[in-house]
Amino acid sequence: MKRWVATIDLETLEVESDPSFKFKCVENCGKCCEELEIPLRDEDIAKIEELGYNAWEFVDYEKLFYRGDKFLGYALKKRPFDDACIFLDPETKRCKIYNHRPLACRLYPFVFVK
Numbered sequence: 001m002k003r004w005v006a007t008i009d010l011e012t013l014e015v016e017s018d019p020s021f022k023f024k025c026v027e028n029c030g031k032c033c034e035e036l037e038i039p040l041r042d043e044d045i046a047k048i049e050e051l052g053y054n055a056w057e058f059v060d061y062e063k064l065f066y067r068g069d070k071f072l073g074y075a076l077k078k079r080p081f082d083d084a085c086i087f088l089d090p091e092t093k094r095c096k097i098y099n100h101r102p103l104a105c106r107l108y109p110f111v112f113v114k
């Protein structure tokens with residue numbers, strides 16, 4: 001059964017959540033950064049560009065997210081050799097842009113529904 005567990009203020013990114021729902025990553029295996037497709041909002045792209053990256057380096061313009069017929073955005077690029085996100089450090093399994101990571105990554109394991 002699907003239910004609302006949190007709401008997020010898109011201006012401040014403040015999350016208000018159901019306190020009965022708990023989630024803590026205990027493995028730090030990096031699998032979520034390897035197996036999932038990450039949607040990018042325009043704001044996510046702008047924030048990563050502030051770090052000095054060009055959009056063509058990290059935006060996969062061939063993967064598109066739609067809800068019904070509404071275009072939502074493009075996907076974060078994957079590496080060709082292991083299919084992981086290009087920002088995942090292959091050795092430490094840490095995110096190289098952690099403080100600037102996209103909203104979808106911040107919310108995981110929740111899924112953002114506008």
Ligand code: SF4
Pocket residue numbers: 032033038076085086087088089094095096097098101102105
């Ligand atoms: S941006 Fe960071 S947190 Fe998001 S999928 Fe890539 S490595 Fe993982």
